[in-house]
Amino acid sequence: MVIKLLKRMYTLFIFFFLYAPILILVIFSFNNSKSRAHWDGFTFKWYAELFHDQQIMTSLYYTLLIAIIASVVATVIGTAAAIGIHNMRGIQKTFTMNITYLPVLNPDIVTGISLMLLFIFLNIPTGFITMLLAHITFNLPFVILSVLPKLKQLNNQIFDAALDLGASPLTAYKKVILPQIMPGVVTGFLLAFTMSIDDFVISFFTTGSGVSNLAITIYSMARRGINPKINALLTLMFVSILLLLILINNRMSREDERKEKLT
Amino acid sequence: MKKNPITYPYILWMVIFTVVPLALILVYSVFTMDSSGIGFTLQHIKRVFEPLYLVVLLRSIRLAVVSTVICLVLGYPVAMILAERHLSKKSILIVLFVIPMWMNFLARTYAWMTLLEKNGLINTALGAIGLPAINILYTDNAVILGMVYNFLPFMVLPIYSVLRKIDSAVIEAAEDLGATPVTTFRRVIFPLSLPGVMSGITMVFMPAVTTFVISRLLGGGQYTLIGNLIEQQFLTTRDWGFGSSLSFILMIFILLTMGIMSRYEKDNEGGGLW
């Protein structure tokens, strides 16, 4: 009982730690002053201004689009790669893993400028596509590093058993391996999405004219002070994600109930 | 030996988008290009080993190590608690764990300043209940706090995904055999979760070494860190030769350390990173 309470409290503490700054963001989206240094009365004006700011809306659109596509693509390629790497041995594995570390290891500025040089070198006009390629690249290691531990947990005999029972390797992967490593895949996807949605440096150097993401817009604003419009936007983003989660959660528990009734 | 065609797209991708670009930029570290042509030089590499820059490097590594350890100590119990829950709510909780990181980094860090400042919210609250003000902002502690905050999910998620699948039968067996909860954890749970822990450490430590915006904003820019130094070379100073030498040496250094670490781990556990 005591342990349970302790666990509760610990979880609560960690979530409070994670959400404290978010709470500040939300509160200051209603601050009348442009500065976060003092509270100057309650207002909705930043929300009103936000919807008139075409630029922020466009960059929000590109941010989400790139984050979704990049993390989906990275999850697919990365999961496949992780399965392959898991089966590798010796020098081959060492080599592949060290390549995998590179984007995690290198400072963003190095990754960003080097990719920019590559695109110029290959004569690919910078813009949406180049930014997307860059995002997939720095997302991949996070997927692989999330999926690999799950593979190590796997009982190798399961796969062989499936083959013995006449499944093709592809079916065996799909029906036997994939469900087992799914938590790792989901984790990888989440981390990739997290990296992608909030990247400034690499995005800045790999994008071209007319395409910008939220991070670029916000960092550029910094010299003149981050406008509370941004707080308003983040608040709206946050609230809509929460609503979405509640919706999914409700549906899931309803499904659970239905299953329970059936059994 | 099995062939692994399934990794070919990945390897091709990484060669085109990581190895080649990196080569393009690392060229600057040992070659000089001017009107007289291309020359070879080791001066940039030598410069990295000047005491001035080694101090910067060591400082960055120390901060990253401390943050990684704190992330592990704070994060492991969270991962365990989350993995234990027998609910459909589990996946919702794990998403809740990363959502804060989807809000812009700069905005989040500014919010931390609002909390930690001399006249910030924490001190105002402490003052209201008669406690003395604390001074965190612009110290190393603030930098570490910032790093832990930003990297914690990268430690928790991989450990969580591994713990989720540890067979409860194994744990029960250990308990039946008379193992105390501590022994069960030390001898059974922790070793089984080690691959997840290693992934977590990698995903926290590596980016933590090169981050510097946190130290600039929360640490008050008192000290140059390696990520800062590298950025300065590429942007302000335009000394790409020195900048790429710095990142090259850093890369080699960390990969070697990781290599040694996992070799050691392999002797004990089998598997590991390499």
Added chain:
Amino acid sequence: MKKTARGVLSCVALTILVLALAGCGGQKKSTLKVYNWGDYIDKSVLESFEKQTGINVIYDEFATNEDMYVKLKAGGSDYDVAIPSDYMIRRMISENMLQPIDFNNIPNYQYIDERFKNLAYDGKNQYSVPYMWGTVGILYNKKMVSEPVDSWRILWDEKYKKQILMLDSQRDAIGITLKMLGYSLNTKNQKELDEAKEMLIKQKPLVLAYVGDEVKDKMIGNEAALSVVWSGDAIFMKKENPDLEYVIPKEGSNLWFDAMVIPKNGKNKKEAEQFINYMCSTEIAYKNADFIGYSTPHSDARKKLPPELTSDRSVYPEKEDVKNSEVFEDLADSLPLYDKIWTEIKSK
């Protein structure tokens, strides 16, 4: 699960297709690519320019001069108009990255105050049209600093230990120290720089933090007594917190300019000049100056601004107020010298 995965994938495929199609059509209208600092223009100006001329404006933002430089230098982008600062313009001119402007196409240039023409960064005035200008100075809190502030020396006063915010920018921090010592802030002299380094190392224990853009909130929130800031931001801070006061120290300071230039890679020179001219029309220059709050070099736009602002000599200093002040020049080969000094200070 499978269904959702398939749903997501098809959505992704569809959006890529739509984007690809959208990219093809409608290239007839002439376009203009503008590269500017974030939040550094009244956006309605862009709309009215598009409406008036029928030119389609693609507007992008950067965070620092250096970021912008690396992108333009690498050659991957083709902006028609950019708005960098003085020393960066100097560098771009010397590296042949800018096109000379045909001033016949910019009749509104006549409104730019003569004081702001032919400055060191563009001596013959061929490449740039000033957009905003200002100084670097000391912002202090009158409640915390009672003595008169008129010299950089106060930033070295033990009395204000841990109440001083320095700029986290090697060029500016070293620059004001050089000024205090009576040297030029463009010096390449090793001895003078070493002296500045010693001063800055001596100052370090007194400094609360080396800050960048976040200085504004700090000073408004009474977090520190003294700080080094740009005049443009000082106007905003004084408005938010009346206890704050801004001075340009007597030893002189840095005069800065952000000016419009036409990069070599740009493909629409005619439209670029049209845009620059538009930005220099009185009404538009006024709109921007009013929105941004920085000092405008446009003499007619200045007349339209509130007199209490334009008569404030810390915001619109007269010639004699800035007689010791200098414009940054490009340090070129001496940059590593500054960088090393800065790293030495920051590793102590």
